[in-house]
Amino acid sequence: MSGRSLSIVTPEGITFSLPLAGPLTRFLAWLVDLAAIAALTVLSRQAVLLLGAAGEDVLRALTILLGFAVTIGYGMATEWWLRGQTLGKRLLGLRVVDASGLRLNPSQVVVRNLLRALDALPVFYAVGGAACFLSRRSQRIGDLLAGTVVIRTRHPALPDLEGLFPAEANALAAHALVSSRLKQRISPGEAAIGLSALARRDQLDADARVALFAALAERYRSLVRLPEEAVDGLSDEQLVRQVVDVLYRGAKP
Amino acid sequence: MILDLPRFVASARPRWTELERLLSALEAEPDAERDLAFLTRLHFLYERAAADLGKVRTFASEPELVRHLEALVARAYAEVHETRDRRSRLSLRSLAGIVLRDAPRAVRRHPGALLLATLLTVAGMAFGALALGVDPATKRVLVPFEHLSGDPAERVRLEEGGETRHADGHRAAFSSTLVTHNVRVAVLAFALGGTAGAGTAVLLFHNGVVLGAVALDYVRAGQTRFLLGWLLPHGTVEIPAFLLAGQAGLILGASLFRRSSRSPLSARLRSVLPDLVAILALVVALLAWAAIVESYLSQHHEPTLPYGLKAAFGLLEGSLLAAFLLRAGREREEP
Known part of the structure; x- marks a missing residue:
């Protein structure tokens, strides 16, 4: 799995390849993101408590809304602002890119993250994980439909010849x-x-x-x-x- | 022939360094305006780096150098060949543009999917009503919600008597719970489009079954006025929002197996993604509004608020929403 790569032929006739991330690395990145989401949820609760004078009803409403926003928006926000990386992906050296090698588009980020609702079924990303194992490009359903892949980032330095x-x-x-x-x-x-x-x-x-x-x-x-x-x-x-x-x-x- | 690698690298390295610098500038400020000289230079350096990659791969095969150049060419390729909208800054104005202009256009572009979503829901309603009509004992299965499982007449008596003011004192929290729950269901309706639309269709039908069964239950109990006064204020926005989420799911599903199209799957999906995002943004906005109305208006009943007034408010909302979906963004729409 770890040897899979995405080959792209440019209109100039040059081929370059991007090393694809395997399901295991992606799963580890997801665990890190899960921890980040939990931490952000706790932080948002604490931040809401600072607005104590707003009344109990409003505080509860804010807690519910912020928790929801963190859960559903974390992937979208981080992948957009960090150019295809969540905290987990950054830590594991992964990045979401367009499957044809172009820039990641906002609509791709939104759709691949919303489709987690399907990939996460029935539990623990079983559908997404199976798709990732079976897909030629290690794509979960969200990636397949949004036209994205997750690659291993690399910044190889010039060799000292x-x-x-x-x-x-x-x-x-x-x-x-x-x-x-x-x-x-x-x-x-x-x-x-x-x-x-x-x-x-x-x-x-x-x-x-x-x-x-x-x-x-x-x-x-x-x-x-x-x-x-x-x-x-x-x-x-x-x-x-x-x-x-x-x-x-x-x-x- | 084998390339004189050190000499080649020494001569090309300044170009590669300059290309890296230009790419870093582009990536740091993707929205900045670039002059022609910058773009021409970027294109020149990209083409040279691509040619260098080809040369190294053919005549030298030094893996580390090849990887370095591949990474550089990949970055440059993404910038040079991207033709889609480059805007990356998210602002209230751009969000408003998506919801108020792009979304109604997107809805109008796919009338078939909206019609199918509506028909599936209506079919579900008919089935739900029929099933309950034929066998009232199925109510527990058709309407698996505790607050709707009792006798409608008894509920109306309690609500109108002011004995069930369950939302009092926590209406904001109640509307937050409603909006988060409804958005989750809407997202699921959309995401199930990934099953070629089958999952979306089942969800829409199921929603219809619940709606139809509840409606018949109240009508049969002689509580039609209460039903209209209770459901219309938020339902005229909430139900269309679910239909739109279903529309998005069905669009997604249709693009997976539209065999008549000559475009490849990736191109078909790429072309509908902006429409899907716009529709879903509108769905979230509608569900937020519906949750506020449900929490602050729908839960008030006679004698506090006349049912006629509540129903009229709901019909007004529905009319405005229909007009919005039919007209908004039309003046700038391409012919």
Whole structure:
């Protein structure tokens, strides 16, 4: 479920994808929102009590109306003012967006929240939860009818590519023929695996790191015969780094 | 071919940073007027970022960079390609516009759904009255409300004798309870439209059954004047409000399976959403009014208030509501 994503093709012919939130994450966000609604209800009661001089009848009326407004309006208000996020969604890193990648419209926010009345049936969002599990885009009924999806928000920073490549001279780059063959025989996908391995090397266990770079070095060696004098004394990781350097930067000796 | 990634990123990074800055400004102030230079630049930067994404994905496949650019292009796409109303500020004026202008237009745009909602309710009323007429013992099933389960004549005697002033001293709380309960029922009537309208139809029919059974019960007991004086002041607003909520549910249901339409489901739903919201906003306003009337007027009976006067008030309200739904917003309506 967690691997689902929404692919959108722009009129310019570019495809981008938005990672969809799974039912479990959404359920946790809902629990947080439930707590927020309970807290706001208590707060509204306390606020009403401050108007003590207004009379018991008016105070009771205000308490009923405010409690109702909090219950039914919480989702609408927060999702509109926080651009598709309730407190729970913000905490869990989720956001409601238009299913076609456009801006969330006020009418979509209202309708998806009112349709909770259907999704919540018969108890504990059973209908909505089932729809969420069965839907290709993890949508509850409210999402399906309002044309919205809930995605996982992400703000990936630009990777530090300069730090990945060796500062010292690249021995492989001195061999023009080898450099050309590396660029010719290693596919972009295989090159990307090497680049990703370098970018994430600090996140790997020591054993996994050694095994990964050994496998990559073996693969690169199998594609191109590397001159012994250039790779002599290099660890597998250094070799991968130099190959990737040649591939991505056209490294000079 | 593999892209010289560091050089590519170094040359494109200023553009991406500028695009992020423009998007943040747009997101922070979505209602602000933007000049042509700003929009042209935004569009240019979006197209360049989209092209950069395509290039990186094809020639470099660096996952983190791809994700970064995807997130950037997704944000820009939402701003550049959105053609719907961008207004985001909610004000009393915009709310009044929705209720007083957009809602009656929306109601008039879908006469079939309103007619069907009315017919379902009327059919329910006929069924309720018929069932009670044939077998009075069904009253407990048809009208499962404690305050309506007794003998109508006895209730009228108590009400007119001033022995059941149950709302005295807490009329505001009573009307709040009424409005919250009625809005919940109206929202349910709308939301059940998600069952292709079947749930809405059942709810409307059921409302009609209760109404029909209650009406016949009072008429048979010779309490027609009391019934009219009690129901009309708030009923002429409350019942149409439920019909409108039902209309919204039926519109929603119809857009799910309108096979004659060439539009895809998502486009059909998208086109009716503003109408649904406008109708529901009007429903809430009507139910709030009906609850106030029910609490402060409907609960007063003869000799305090003549039934004729109460019924006349109800008929006046109904006429005004009908005129409003037929005429309001018409002068600006597109031909």
